[in-house]
Amino acid sequence: MLVHGTKDFENGDTYDGELVRNRADKLVPNGRGVMQYACGDRYEGGWHDGLRHGDGVLTVKRTGRRLSGRFAAGALPKQGELRLPGARLYRGALHDGLPHGVGCFEWQQQGDMYRGCFENGRRNGQGTLSWADTKESYSGSWTDDEPFGTGDCHYRYAKGERYEGGWDNGRHGDGAMRYPDGRIVRGKFQRDALPRIGCVIMPSGEKYEGPLQDGQPxxxxxxxxxxxxxxxxxxxxxxxxxxxxxxxxxxxxxxxxxxxxxxxxxxxxxxxxxxxxx
Structure with a gap:
C-alpha cells in the first residue's frame, strides 16, 4: 500500500514522496517523489521498489547539468533532454548521461545549433552546425568535436556562396565554390585558400581551365x-x-x-x- 511521507537515509540522502513496504518490510520510494542526495544532487520523478523508474529529472550539483527523460530500474535515460550551464540544451539519444547517437545541440543565447551524431558527449560522425549571426552552416563529418570533411562536406556562407568538398579546419582538398551569380570554381583548395589552378564554369555553361587568382581566370x-x-x-x-x-x-x-x-x-x-x- 502506497503512503506519502519523508525518509532520511543513513548516507545522508533525504526522500519526500510516495513510499511502499518492500519484501524486507522496509519503506522504499515507489511512485512519485523527490530525492535530495547528500552530495547535492536532486532527482524528482518516478520510482519503483527504491529505484528511479519512469519520467524524471536529475540535477547534478557539481556540473550544473539537468537530465530529464525516462529512467528504467535505476538506469539513466537512453533518450531525453540535457540542459547544461551557459544556456546550452541537448535533445536526443543518450548514454551514461551524455549525448551519444543522433541528437540536436543548441547554444540558446547565440542561437547556434548542431544536428547530427555524437559519441560520448562529443560530435563524431555526420552533422550540421549552423551559426545564427552569420547565417553560415557547415555540414559534413566531425572528429572529436572538430569539423573534418572528407569530400562530402557543405559550407553555406552569409552572402549565399556554397562550398562542397574536402575540409580540414577550413576548405582543404578537392572542392567547388558555388556563387549566387551562378559561377562555379572547382579545384584543389589549400588551408581555406581558393585554388591557384582549376576551372571556372560560367552561368552560360562556358568553362575556363587554367591558372586562377582569387577565384578568377x-x-x-x-x-x-x-x-x-x-x-x-x-x-x-x-x-x-x-x-x-x-x-x-x-x-x-x-x-x-x-x-x-x-x-x-x-x-x-x-x-x-x-x-x-x-
Missing amino acids: CGQQASYSWPQYKVTYRGAMCAGRPHGQGRCDWPAEGLQYVGQVSKDDIGLRVARARALLE
Whole structure:
C-alpha cells in the first residue's frame, strides 16, 4: 500500500514522496517523489521498489547539468533532454548521461545549433552546425568535436556562396565554390585558400581551365570551352577570355583551326569559318 511521507537515509540522502513496504518490510520510494542526495544532487520523478523508474529529472550539483527523460530500474535515460550551464540544451539519444547517437545541440543565447551524431558527449560522425549571426552552416563529418570533411562536406556562407568538398579546419582538398551569380570554381583548395589552378564554369555553361587568382581566370595560356558551340580553345588568354594565338577544336565535326582568335563570339565564328575553308 502506497503512503506519502519523508525518509532520511543513513548516507545522508533525504526522500519526500510516495513510499511502499518492500519484501524486507522496509519503506522504499515507489511512485512519485523527490530525492535530495547528500552530495547535492536532486532527482524528482518516478520510482519503483527504491529505484528511479519512469519520467524524471536529475540535477547534478557539481556540473550544473539537468537530465530529464525516462529512467528504467535505476538506469539513466537512453533518450531525453540535457540542459547544461551557459544556456546550452541537448535533445536526443543518450548514454551514461551524455549525448551519444543522433541528437540536436543548441547554444540558446547565440542561437547556434548542431544536428547530427555524437559519441560520448562529443560530435563524431555526420552533422550540421549552423551559426545564427552569420547565417553560415557547415555540414559534413566531425572528429572529436572538430569539423573534418572528407569530400562530402557543405559550407553555406552569409552572402549565399556554397562550398562542397574536402575540409580540414577550413576548405582543404578537392572542392567547388558555388556563387549566387551562378559561377562555379572547382579545384584543389589549400588551408581555406581558393585554388591557384582549376576551372571556372560560367552561368552560360562556358568553362575556363587554367591558372586562377582569387577565384578568377588569370592565365595567359589556358583552355576555354563553349558547350553551345561544341568547341574547345587552347591558347593565349586576355581578361579570362580567349584572345590571341591558339587552337580551336570542333570534335563533333572533326574541324580544327590554329591561328588568331578574338575574345568575342564573332571572333569564334570567324575561326570556325576559316576552319571550314581549310
